[in-house]
Amino acid sequence: MRRGLYVGRFQPFHNGHKAVIDGLAEEVDELIIGIGSADISHDIRHPFTAGERVLMITRALNGLKIPFYVIPLEDVKRNALWVAHVKSMVPPFDTVYTSNPLVIQLFKEAGIPVLSPPMYLRESLSGTAVRKKMYHGEAWEEYVPKEVVSVVGEIHGIERMQQISKSD
Template sequence: MSNFKRGLMTGRYQPFHNGHLFLAQQALSDCEELVIVIGSAQFNFIEKDPFTAGERVAMIHAALAEAGIDLAKCYITPVANDENNARWLAHLRSQVPAFDVLYSGNDFVYHLAKAQDPSLTIRRPEFAKRTEYNGTHIRSLIVAGKDWKHLVPPAVANTIEDAQGVERIRMLAISDSNPARW
């Protein structure tokens, strides 16, 4: 029996990797349904955020289906950032279905959520290979031409390749349009 009606996990998913899939599976073992929030949905085609919100939705959907997760139990929702962190949780709640528990290992997210709603249940997940299953690490492997596919579900690797994501990540790493270089 599930402990919660609906859980929520949030991330940029640049890209969605095996650690994210493991977290979704953990949450679904504890909840009847799961809301997967794609944060920073307005950012794309920059080094830190190479994929569009739509590409990230496709990655997540494909990875969940490939893992045999019942998609009827999952909501995949892009949410653009609110510039005012003091109202982050209210903004999030206005964009997604109601949820009972937040899954996050991010200290900043934990602090924001607790400051804005001390009664909110927050579960800190068990992480699998956190240093390997990390978007920054995966993108750096892609830039370096090293093996990265074992760190993402096969469906995500296919989605990245179909979107010419490898070439995009490599181009963005050296591009003058990279905001980190301004």
């Protein structure tokens, strides 16, 4: 059985993430989705809580043809210890899938195979680009699965984002 670990912040979970996961579902038998920076929320780069991101992802992946596990991963203040921390928090895995240069380096140094899946429409489908649209009241809904739109509405996410982006 092949079990992969896909690590990202998912702030928010968008159509690019969904496309990557759909592709990974063709390569692995089970997928662990590690929500990075799970301990950070309510700031400009991390507006959503880990629990909110779990909701976004699990709802958006309803119907995925392989089993998946969504696991929040807190940051560790010492990068050299982060891989051991991740391994203690998730089921065993064979390969890590990420495009984050630091995550790639840390897992490679630990001797764990790392693959960078192709990114889907990266210019328009980055968390930064989607958040920017959300902060500025621009249309963002087309860039995320409909389930994410629903979660953001439930949690009043746009209002939160606009409030925390104000300066005093």
